[in-house]
Amino acid sequence: MPDDRADVLVIGSGPAGAAAAKRLTDLGAKVVCLEQGDWVNPADFPSLREDWETTLRRGPLHADPNVRKRPEDYPILAVGEVKSIQMFNGVGGTIWWDGYFPRFHPSDFRVRTLDGVGDDWPIDYKDLEPYYDMNDREVGVSGITGDPANPPRSPRSTPPVALGAFGETMARGFDKLGWYWWPADNAILSDFYDERPPCQLHGKCLFGCVMSAKATPGTTYWPKALKKGAVLKTWCRVREVTVDAQGRARGAIYIDRQGNLHELLAKVVVVCCNGVGTPRLLLNSKSKLFPQGLANSSGMVGKNFMVHPFRYLEGAFDQPVHAEQGIPIPLLTQQFYETDLSRGFVRGYCLLAHGGFGPLHNAWGGSVGKPVGWGAEHHRSMRKCFPHTIRLALHGEDLPEEHNRVELDPELKDSNGIPGARVTYKHSDNSMKMLEHGTRMGRQAFEAAGAIEINVGTHLHDVAHLMGTARMGSDPKRSVVNAWNQAHDVKNLFVVDGSSFTTCSAVNPTSTIGALALRAADGIWQRRREWS
Numbered sequence: 001m002p003d004d005r006a007d008v009l010v011i012g013s014g015p016a017g018a019a020a021a022k023r024l025t026d027l028g029a030k031v032v033c034l035e036q037g038d039w040v041n042p043a044d045f046p047s048l049r050e051d052w053e054t055t056l057r058r059g060p061l062h063a064d065p066n067v068r069k070r071p072e073d074y075p076i077l078a079v080g081e082v083k084s085i086q087m088f089n090g091v092g093g094t095i096w097w098d099g100y101f102p103r104f105h106p107s108d109f110r111v112r113t114l115d116g117v118g119d120d121w122p123i124d125y126k127d128l129e130p131y132y133d134m135n136d137r138e139v140g141v142s143g144i145t146g147d148p149a150n151p152p153r154s155p156r157s158t159p160p161v162a163l164g165a166f167g168e169t170m171a172r173g174f175d176k177l178g179w180y181w182w183p184a185d186n187a188i189l190s191d192f193y194d195e196r197p198p199c200q201l202h203g204k205c206l207f208g209c210v211m212s213a214k215a216t217p218g219t220t221y222w223p224k225a226l227k228k229g230a231v232l233k234t235w236c237r238v239r240e241v242t243v244d245a246q247g248r249a250r251g252a253i254y255i256d257r258q259g260n261l262h263e264l265l266a267k268v269v270v271v272c273c274n275g276v277g278t279p280r281l282l283l284n285s286k287s288k289l290f291p292q293g294l295a296n297s298s299g300m301v302g303k304n305f306m307v308h309p310f311r312y313l314e315g316a317f318d319q320p321v322h323a324e325q326g327i328p329i330p331l332l333t334q335q336f337y338e339t340d341l342s343r344g345f346v347r348g349y350c351l352l353a354h355g356g357f358g359p360l361h362n363a364w365g366g367s368v369g370k371p372v373g374w375g376a377e378h379h380r381s382m383r384k385c386f387p388h389t390i391r392l393a394l395h396g397e398d399l400p401e402e403h404n405r406v407e408l409d410p411e412l413k414d415s416n417g418i419p420g421a422r423v424t425y426k427h428s429d430n431s432m433k434m435l436e437h438g439t440r441m442g443r444q445a446f447e448a449a450g451a452i453e454i455n456v457g458t459h460l461h462d463v464a465h466l467m468g469t470a471r472m473g474s475d476p477k478r479s480v481v482n483a484w485n486q487a488h489d490v491k492n493l494f495v496v497d498g499s500s501f502t503t504c505s506a507v508n509p510t511s512t513i514g515a516l517a518l519r520a521a522d523g524i525w526q527r528r529r530e531w532s
Helices: 015-027 111-115 125-139 164-177 221-228 274-284 359-363 378-385 429-449 510-526
Strands: 006-011 031-034 076-080 231-233 237-243 249-255 261-271 310-316 331-333 349-354 389-396 405-413 419-425 453-456 493-495
Touching: 006 015, 006 249, 015 031, 015 125, 015 221, 015 510, 031 261, 076 405, 125 510, 164 331, 164 349, 164 389, 164 429, 221 231, 237 261, 237 274, 261 274, 261 510, 274 405, 274 419, 310 429, 349 429, 359 378, 389 429, 429 453
Parallel strands: 006 031, 006 261, 031 231, 076 419, 261 493
Antiparallel strands: 237 249, 249 261, 310 389, 310 453, 331 349, 349 389, 405 419
């Protein structure tokens, strides 16, 4: 028998699902969210363990679901140049993340007009600006206003977290080169805010913040949404979104922890399952009316998968710089963010001063694959590299290409027998030229900062920013959702997560995902009479 009917069913409790659920509940909607995982007990965070670095390399808290193999995970076959997809299936979604919280630039919404590549978004920065501000207030963002490379923004919740010795070192290098840099916006507090304490600079932000100084939806949006009446049902794996005879979304069929099948009905369905999980769900939701998968008359569901071209450089210094302390990303330069055709590629990248790992990370080879050898020289070599090493993360913009895609895998199944995902990806020539340019600039930055040894990662890193597979656009033949994240094919179905990105920018997606979700929630509420 169907469960009680909701006004809005949200599938997925991460940055998008949490923001949409909280906003719609505040406005007066009856919201139910289905999450295939569970709450994570902070006592289980790797950051509390002495063996936190080895814990992250194996077992139930690994970033890759194929390694974790928890019951709530689903298998992902990575084909091509991406070897590992990173995500977490649990309340809040973003448990393991750096907390870096940038916004898109205005140019990121107009890449076709400006540079003749990709596609323009059907919205612009001004459409999202009030929702960026709203999201920042809910999350709590440390930083400083006045950044000359970005539009003015609302006052930050707290001042920037301290740059630390490694941040100050890289800032001197950028200054010597005459490059612009700025303290990063972070969803990590430097002072008390919204009943949450400030960061204590332990340097383990990525691996779970027990104090909640680093924001996650489970510590920001969900407590308030639940207090206002939202319902969050965990251990509920959605098998498919169902439709009625008129082709409208009816609700969802889900499987509980005991393996029982349920259907939850709703006036509106909002899918927030990330850039791999969302196309997987839509493609699994086949019916007579939607034989290619739900909302897929364009054939675009799963196409145009984007990541961020990524490479690490490491610089060793004479003096200790203690990059293992503080926050992961205290500052960045966007000197090379906008297109300059003299560089040999379009669009651009950021260089992020990056910390946050311990001694074993260095011993294993750091982020550049150069392990410290065993034997008589081991301790001397370790003293030389730790804590003397700074990482620079080269973080570029990908371009949407249809051959990069997410499909259902014909053989892989999750613990409930639902087909898993196959991800196929190859970096473009443009991305490779961007990475090579960024590598040269990163070397210059380290030299200017005084590094005595510089190493460059040769491998392209695992993928955590999953975007573009249910893209936003004005043309129903080339996109899946419109400017309000509403499916072209199914008027009471919304897709709100990284999958809806038309292009991906050169900055982390989490801030923009939250802003889009808040805007979509307002759009749903404004048209609520249509869903009755």
